[in-house]
Amino acid sequence: MLTIRNLADRWERCRSHPGAVRLLGDVREVGAALLDLFFPVRCAGCGDAGMRAGESRWCQACRESLAWVGSPLCPCCGTPFLDSPASPDHLCGDCLNGAFHFDSARSAVLYGGVVRERIHQLKFGGKLHWTPPLAELLERAWRSDATQQSVDMIVPIPLHIRRLRQRGFNQSALLARELGRRVELPVRLSVLDRTRWTDPQTRLKRNARLENVKGAFEALCPARLEGRSVLLVDDVFTTGTTISECARVLKKAGAAEVHALTAARVMADFHMRKGLEF
Ligand SMILES: [Zn+2]
Ligand SMILES: [Zn+2]
DSSP: OOOOOOOOHHHHHHSSSHHHHHHHHHHHHHHHHHHHSSBBBTTTTHHHHHOTTTTOOSOOHHHHOOOOOOOOOOOOTOOBBBTTTOOOOOOOHHHTOOOSSEOOOOOOOOSOOOHHHHHHHHHOOOOOOGHHHHHHHHHHHTTTHHHTTTSSSSOOOOOHHHHHHHHHOOHHHHHHHHHHHHHHHHHHHSEEEOOOOOOTTTTOOOOHHHHHHTOOOOOOOOOHHHHEEEEEEEESSSEEEEEEEHHHHHHTOOEEEEEEEEEOOOOOHHHHHHHHOO
């Protein structure tokens, strides 16, 4: 008698037959080739269409031309020492003074050029398709740092509900979700909330920024944070005040460690000297 059960068994036997496996593989390959043909994946940097689905979203030339952040850097806040490339990693002045509440922070690339453009287009132009290439930068930085890999969950920097309504999405949450999917870590959107409206930080100096974000965040569900290690994710690290304030709140609620990861990092002096906007 033909039942759903033995139909499923027959399909399973049929599917696992070597010929069928080959055929399914061929069908998949043809499907991928058709997808490439009609919806070519373009390089997020130069727009080159010679990319294949499932591979890097940056062509090799663009990947190599990105200003990747690397040693020598401060092992705590991750600021690179661009003026002394031969020095070993060492704590920066801010970290010697205990300026930050996070345990470590890392960024993939320096803020500028095409990455700055893509972040702007994502954030202010609603070009959500730039999320995967930017998350790819996060993933590369995450994979190159053992401390970042020791976390239990990813938490995006939250937006105030008013800003969320204006923008329609939280770019940090989009990046966090995509990173979580890539590195197989849970993303918690409900453990941290931005309860107080703050003015945009962009034009504020460091101390004013500190005042501006104080008390802006609230930890929710402390039971989910107790003794856990958190990775805060954001698009840009500017002075680190927002990330540090989030880390303070999460730790107060019981988080054992808080690390941070951003796609890009503003180096104010460097950017000013080079005449780059930030
Ligand atoms: Zn390219
Ligand atoms: Zn530092």
